[in-house]
Amino acid sequence: MDDRLKAAGLLFASNTFMTIAWYGHLRFKNPPPRLFIAILASWGIALFEYILQVPANRIGYRVLSAVPAQGHAGGDSRWWSSWSSRRCGWGEGFQVRYLISFALVMAAVVVAFR
Numbered sequence: 001m002d003d004r005l006k007a008a009g010l011l012f013a014s015n016t017f018m019t020i021a022w023y024g025h026l027r028f029k030n031p032p033p034r035l036f037i038a039i040l041a042s043w044g045i046a047l048f049e050y051i052l053q054v055p056a057n058r059i060g061y062r063v064l065s066a067v068p069a070q071g072h073a074g075g076d077s078r079w080w081s082s083w084s085s086r087r088c089g090w091g092e093g094f095q096v097r098y099l100i101s102f103a104l105v106m107a108a109v110v111v112a113f114r
């Protein structure tokens with residue numbers, strides 16, 4: 001498999017774990033989980049995010065010769081895509097402001113890569 005595809009796949013999976021770790025506990029409203037349990041669960045999920053993210057960043061840096069700002073801008077765009085799709089899946093539905101914010105994040109990516 002091409003290293004660029006490996007890096008992209010690992011980062012997509014990493015961002016999925018990150019979104020679940022950061023926001024997954026918010027789905028449980030009745031009764032809400034105790035703070036300590038939510039923290040432990042989030043850190044447990046985040047461990048898998050880092051297991052995927054670190055090799056992906058190393059592969060991407062090696063193969064694409066990206067400077068850290070480019071990697072961060074690309075990561076933000078992947079995070080936004082992952083986060084917004086789950087937000088719509090949590091019953092909030094699509095909103096125009098999501099499209100506008102996505103366009104602004106993509107503009108930032110274009111600026112970072114020029």
